[in-house]
Amino acid sequence: MENSEVKTLQKNLQTAQDELARLERIKPLAGAAAAVVHDVRNSLGVIQSTAQFVLSKLRPSDKEKEAWELVERNVESIRNLLKGYLGLARQSESPKEESSLNEIVDRVTHFIDVQSKKNGVQVIKKLASPLPKILIEPSAVESAILNLSINGVEAMAGGGSLIFETQLNKQNKTVCLTVQDSGPGISKEARDNLFKPFFTTKAKGSGMGLYSAKAIVTQNGGKIYCESEPGRTRMILAFPHG
Numbered sequence: 001m002e003n004s005e006v007k008t009l010q011k012n013l014q015t016a017q018d019e020l021a022r023l024e025r026i027k028p029l030a031g032a033a034a035a036v037v038h039d040v041r042n043s044l045g046v047i048q049s050t051a052q053f054v055l056s057k058l059r060p061s062d063k064e065k066e067a068w069e070l071v072e073r074n075v076e077s078i079r080n081l082l083k084g085y086l087g088l089a090r091q092s093e094s095p096k097e098e099s100s101l102n103e104i105v106d107r108v109t110h111f112i113d114v115q116s117k118k119n120g121v122q123v124i125k126k127l128a129s130p131l132p133k134i135l136i137e138p139s140a141v142e143s144a145i146l147n148l149s150i151n152g153v154e155a156m157a158g159g160g161s162l163i164f165e166t167q168l169n170k171q172n173k174t175v176c177l178t179v180q181d182s183g184p185g186i187s188k189e190a191r192d193n194l195f196k197p198f199f200t201t202k203a204k205g206s207g208m209g210l211y212s213a214k215a216i217v218t219q220n221g222g223k224i225y226c227e228s229e230p231g232r233t234r235m236i237l238a239f240p241h242g
């Protein structure tokens, strides 16, 4: 595969990202945006399978391999981010399954791997074992956690650490996840609006990430809290078990 083709794919990716950012700004048309997000996600699926096809043809020693893997993983990350937005527009809930919060955290950290490395963010996992399973919609909860994680990475422009910690709270029979970043923290004013739709302080933000995350967590019987001070922000999820 030619380098120019890698560049074309990367340009397509950028176009898809720009398009998403543009759609997010058209607030009154959120419903229509959901439909377009769906289409963008499908197009990314085509790019992803193309990259996978190319990868399957390359030998481990081929120097283009790394570039194609980068394309493949980035497409995967974006597709999963989009899943979070689709969650908002979903018609009905997906079936709840006994799920491992630790496994979900593993999937999320895998997806943010590229972006966190690029931003100089060190990802640390402190996962409790054993941890009881919880009855949730795993892919919806995964996209909620993905949204929190991306916020954490975005908050640490100059690098930092993102800590995922799971715990069993025996007293109130909950399984908890804390996603902690070492970013600047959230102002009091922002904290009051955090979970409201379209609240954003980012130039290209949608303000839908935490709104969507809260909706999903609540629909799955859980609770979401935020604790923030300069240098330490924690998003805490708690789900009942057993």
Ligand SMILES: Nc1ncnc2c1ncn2[C@@H]1O[C@H](COP(=O)(O)OP(=O)(O)O)[C@@H](O)[C@H]1O
Residues within 6 Å of the ligand: 147, 151, 152, 155, 181, 183, 184, 185, 186, 190, 194, 199, 200, 201, 202, 204, 205, 206, 207, 208, 209, 210, 211, 233
């Ligand atoms: N970890 C964090 N550190 C600092 N600010 C945060 C963090 N998470 C969320 N925020 C604030 O909450 C706002 C809303 O977040 P979100 O709903 O995900 O929308 P978006 O990321 O598109 O702005 C962000 O714009 C930011 O101001």
Ligand SMILES: [Mg+2]
Residues within 6 Å of the ligand: 147, 150, 151, 209, 210
């Ligand atoms: Mg966000």
